[in-house]
Amino acid sequence: xxxxxxxxxxxxxxxxxxxxxxxxxxxxxxxxxxxxxxxxxxxxxxxxxxxxxxxxxxxxxxxxxxxxxxxxxxxxxxxxxxxxxxxxxxxxxxxxxxxxxxxxxxxxxxxxxxxxxxxxxxxxxxxxxxxxxxxxxxxxxxxxxxxxxxxxxxxxxxxxxxxxxxxxxxxxxxxxxxxxxxxxxxxxxxxxxxxxxxxxxxxxxxxxxxxxxxxxxxxxxxxxxxxxxxxxxxxxxxxxxxxxxxxxxxxxxxxxxxxxxxxxxxxxxxxxxxxxxxxxxxxxxxxxxxxxxxxxxxxxxxxxxxxxxxxxxxxxxxxxxxxxxxxxxxxxxxxxxxxxxxxxxxxxxxxx
Numbered sequence: 001x002x003x004x005x006x007x008x009x010x011x012x013x014x015x016x017x018x019x020x021x022x023x024x025x026x027x028x029x030x031x032x033x034x035x036x037x038x039x040x041x042x043x044x045x046x047x048x049x050x051x052x053x054x055x056x057x058x059x060x061x062x063x064x065x066x067x068x069x070x071x072x073x074x075x076x077x078x079x080x081x082x083x084x085x086x087x088x089x090x091x092x093x094x095x096x097x098x099x100x101x102x103x104x105x106x107x108x109x110x111x112x113x114x115x116x117x118x119x120x121x122x123x124x125x126x127x128x129x130x131x132x133x134x135x136x137x138x139x140x141x142x143x144x145x146x147x148x149x150x151x152x153x154x155x156x157x158x159x160x161x162x163x164x165x166x167x168x169x170x171x172x173x174x175x176x177x178x179x180x181x182x183x184x185x186x187x188x189x190x191x192x193x194x195x196x197x198x199x200x201x202x203x204x205x206x207x208x209x210x211x212x213x214x215x216x217x218x219x220x221x222x223x224x225x226x227x228x229x230x231x232x233x234x235x236x237x238x239x240x241x242x243x244x245x246x247x248x249x250x251x252x253x254x255x256x257x258x259x260x261x262x263x264x265x266x267x268x269x270x271x272x273x274x275x276x277x278x279x280x281x282x283x284x285x286x287x288x289x290x291x292x293x294x295x296x297x298x299x300x301x302x303x304x305x306x307x308x309x310x311x312x313x314x315x316x317x318x319x320x321x322x323x324x325x326x327x328x329x330x331x332x333x334x335x336x337x338x339x340x341x342x343x344x345x346x347x348x349x350x351x352x
Contacts, residue, residue: 001051001303004284007181008206009154011123013083015278016303017054017210018047019289023069024062033291041073043296048079050300056184056210056287058087058128059113071118078119085210086113087158087184089128101131103142110146125152126184129159136171144177156182156208162197169205182208182284188216189254189273189319191243196327199282200341208284214277215270216243219251222259222269226252253318261311267301274302276315282344316348323349 003012025034035043044055057066067086074082088109091099099105110125125146127139146152157165157180165183172179183202187194187209202209215221245251258269265272277286288299307315323331323345330338331346338346 003053005208006124006154006284007202007208008179009181009208011083011154011181013054013208013285014052014303015285016047016050016052016274016300017056017085017285017287018044018052019212019287020055020057020066020070021061022289022291023057024065026062026065029062029066033289035069035291037069037072040069042293043290044070044073046293046296047300048082050303052300053081054083054085054124054285056085057117058090058126059092059109059116060087060090060128064092064112064116067113067116071116075118083123084117084119085124085126085156086117086122087126087128088113089131101127101134101139101142103138103145106139106142107146110151114151121151121153123153124156124182125154126156126158126182127160130161130164136168137175140168140171140175140177144172144175147178154178154181156180156184156210158184158212159186162201165198165201165205165207180207182210184210184212184287186213186243187211187277187283188214188220188243189258189276189315190216190220190245190251192319192321195321195345196324199280199344202282203344204339204341209282211277211283211286213243214274214286214288219243219245220255220258220269220273222255222262225255250318254315257314257318261307261314265305267305268298270298271302271305272307272311272315274299275305275307276312278302279307279312313351316352320348320352 002015004015006013021029022033023035023040055070057070059067088106089101092109097104113122143155155178160183169179183198185194185198258272262269262272274286277283290296290299327345331349335350
């Protein structure tokens with residue numbers, strides 16, 4: 001297992017992170033999975049034994065039950081070096097202050113997560129989604145307070161747009177608050193929107209990148225194929241609707257290329273999709289999840305798979321996003337003056 005620095009911090013994390021949304025099965029999360037304590041313990045042991053050192057969760061997963069399960073599994077015997085990441089933002093009650101990124105909600109939810117996780121400190125505390133009704137100054141000050149109180153070691157964001165991130169970093173710099181060291185984003189061969197701004201920002205501003213749902217809710221696993229019904233037991237069969245697929249033909253072209261490369265290499269399509277992400281310059285770690293031991297073990301094997309340049313070109317050929325404005329204008333007029341961050345988007349296009 002390879003370990004990489006998480007952004008401009010001294011924290012090293014494995015190139016694979018353990019995702020836990022399949023734990024609990026309460027409410028909307030039941031569609032994803034409903035693993036209990038004994039099953040979760042087995043999955044956590046598999047991941048730790050493989051060298052994964054970051055476990056990611058959120059207070060909103062199964063309305064806190066996911067955190068409870070992790071706390072029960074690790075209580076009193078959390079292996080040294082194993083890191084915990086969680087998130088807050090979404091509703092945890094029906095009251096007017098039971099959601100968002102206000103100082104009130106963030107500090108209260110952090111304390112509640114600490115209790116559920118049965119730990120004294122959260123290694124990476126992430127704001128789970130944008131809140132346009134709370135001043136960013138209030139949010140960043142609250143996160144800084146949690147670090148100063150010793151309840152949190154590092155902070156990150158998730159599902160922010162480019163301007164949200166830059167404004168947050170600017171406020172942190174101005175007031176000398178602790179900065180985000182990472183962002184957690186959706187990024188796959190099927191959904192490469194992050195290449196427009198989020199990945200270049202990460203390179204330019206020194207943010208680590210954690211990728212959620214790297215197999216597009218299982219669509220890139222190789223189990224789903226063109227003109228076939230969703231297999232039983234999958235998220236799509238149970239009615240899961242994320243991510244949105246805007247070009248179904250493109251999706252199946254990507255899947256067919258993943259399957260073909262997988263067959264040539266003697267590995268699963270899922271491993272090829274994960275290896276593509278791990279090999280992207282801006283990506284620090286890819287979050288893997290599953291309902292079964294076989295799914296976790298297959299995903300873990302992707303950490304050792306290195307794709308060739310030719311295989312990457314084949315995947316780019318079926319998945320490259322269009323160059324939208326102002327990027328097409330930059331590509332046409334200033335391709336000789338591009339920086340490292342610019343090339344995260346433009347690199348594959350210049351090679352064609």
